[in-house]
């Protein structure tokens with residue numbers, strides 16, 4: 398399938414690499430479906446090129462209850478462009494390891510992020526991240542162990558668990574791809 402439309406900008410704000418991994422999976426999927434995707438790390442200077450980018454995927458993780466402030470900056474600065482292209486927000490967190498929490502209306506971090514940023518993406522996906530105790534320094538490990546004790550999760554400091562549901566990520570990518578312009582004549586029939 399030929400890709401003649403503008404590339405989707407995929408921004409990933411990641412501390413330990415899980416959001417980047419999810420962003421890469423979405424990029425691979427879009428490319429596999431004949432769309433173009435451009436991966437970029439989210440920084441304070443991130444900006445779309447309105448002449449070159451025809452959509453946005455923003456993948457950002459929760460750290461101590463907060464998202465990357467660069468995500469808020471990006472949304473505030475590029476609001477007009479955001480309103481003109483298909484958009485997907487993917488939030489990554491450990492609270493989302495429980496499937497019931499993956500409803501954006503229930504996941505409080507995501508709900509607050511949308512309220513605070515004033516952004517209404519076309520699609521919102523709440524995705525579980527990874528627990529990687531061996532990579533955390535002492536204070537982070539103790540804090541995460543405390544959260545895990547409260548929420549009945551693993552506290553063994555040698556444990557690494559990837560909670561990300563890749564089927565969920567794949568389904569989200571497919572739904573987003575369906576929002577993008579397509580050269581496939583069959584796409585107009587569905």
Ligand SMILES: Cc1cc2nc3c(=O)[nH]c(=O)nc-3n(C[C@H](O)[C@H](O)[C@H](O)COP(=O)(O)O)c2cc1C
Nearest residue numbers: 411412413414415416458461462490491492526527
């Ligand atoms: C220091 C630290 C703080 C975290 N705080 C939270 C939190 O408040 N709530 C939550 O659900 N997950 C929290 N997490 C889990 C991360 O969101 C999860 O590990 C995610 O996979 C990180 O993605 P990243 O590697 O792309 O940054 C925290 C993780 C770390 C290391």
